[in-house]
Amino acid sequence: MTYAPPLASAAQTTAASAPPLLRFDELSMVYSTPRGPYPVLANINLQVNQGEFVCVIGHSGCGKSTLLNMVSGFATPTSGQVLLKGQPITRPGPDRMVVFQGYALLPWLTAYDNVHLAIDSVKPTLSEAEKREIAIEHLEMVGLGAAAEKKITQLSGGMKQRVAIARALAIRPEVLILDEPFGALDAITKEELQEELLKIWNTQKCTVLMITHDIDEALFLADRLVMMTNGPSAGIGEVMTIDFPRPRDREVIMEDPRYYELRNSALDFLYNRFAHDADEG
């Protein structure tokens, strides 16, 4: 089963006519465990267009991270494949940059050095002045221009996540992969960062795949919400199109009656139709 892209905005209709940027093709993943093979994911089919913002939601243990790991190249599917611009993904690469759950910043470096190291590794041919300019531009984009020379250990969780986002965007990936990026942050920092992420995404128009546990976060950010069924053999249960006009204003969309329709339908999916079995780990 494939899912048609949303036809909400003009940008997306032009994207729809082009071949999809990412294609999940009959994807399955089986882990071998001491107690025998354990099928995590089965028969995943999905197409993601250039410039789309897609959120993935599902109960813990349903294989969301595994799904994104097959895009980033850290995991190889047991059968099927993920195609980026028609090419199967075989290994990690900077065209699919990841914002890791634990930030994965190098703590002995400053914020600037972390971003600079990424640019230096991915685009070694740029001049030093260009690298510097890109690093500073992206740190300023996430509001860290003043804290650029601070060591990672001196930064708060929200600031670390900002550096991680700046580092990811600075190398201009085709796909930005975020694994529950705001899960560990307090509510206010979380909302701020969501808004900043959206602002940056509006200017850069990269394709975003993001895992979340938060329905409101997905409704605010995403074009489409992929809802996963429970494992073993988890699959895509439903794909919800979220077509609020962009740029989005949190207060405005929360007043939209459709917001609650979508929210209730997602809640119904997660807590009634595919409620998490308490015995499952």
Add this chain to the structure above:
Amino acid sequence: MTTSINPSPNREQRPAPSGLALWWRKNGKLILPPFFGTAGFLLFWQLSASLGLTKLAGPLSLFTEERTRELLFYPFFDRGGLDKGLFLHAMSSLSRVALGYSLAAIVGIAVGIAVGLNKTLDRAFDPLFQFLRMVAPLAWVPIALVLFQNNQPAAIFVIFITSIWPILINTAEGVRQIPQDYRNVALVLQMSNRRFFTKVLLPSALPYIFTGLRISIGLAWLAIIAAEIVMPGSPGIGFFIWDAYQNSYVSEIVLGVVWIGAIGLILDRLMTWLQRRISKQ
């Protein structure tokens, strides 16, 4: 006279004792117990020597024995050959330690990194390393003499082989402990091996490497004394002690031991200080 005419010196004296009292109140607890502990030990030792309970000369003999007093107060004399002041003996020992220890650091860090990165290599050599590190410095002496047929390189080998294990094992552990997140960042950015080595591996493993280096400096110092005692004929603090023993200059043995302890303590403090400086950066 003066006090009756001019009472101001009295008044001026008051802040000074109060300052001293303040200092004493702060540091007295840190100074008194070690002072009394050491003094009590020395008193016990001196008493048991004076009462003839032991043949070992008491601590006062360092000053009362003329030969020893000379050695104590004139550490820099050099009458040629093996007749040197204790400072020069200590320097000979230290230069051997410097050579053997540097070799151990270079080889230990290099092999430790290789073993830490490569699981097969680790499995191949770990049992051997664990076995060899249990061999005491003295047991290496005959092997070293057979291997090198010469005292000097044999002594350096004994230091090398004694002090390499903590460096090697700690470095390997430091490399194994590099968080998977950092490795993943290097993979996504497709860092070159060289960049991964200098930007991720070394800084990440550095605290472990320094722990190894610090443990090893103490071992190297222990080993040189053992090696010199068994391989006499060249200047060194171990030789000095052995020579004193052969000539029954008991208080000189005591003086030699004081030098060994003091230098060992200084070496350890030096490494601790260096470790703290490095880890702060």
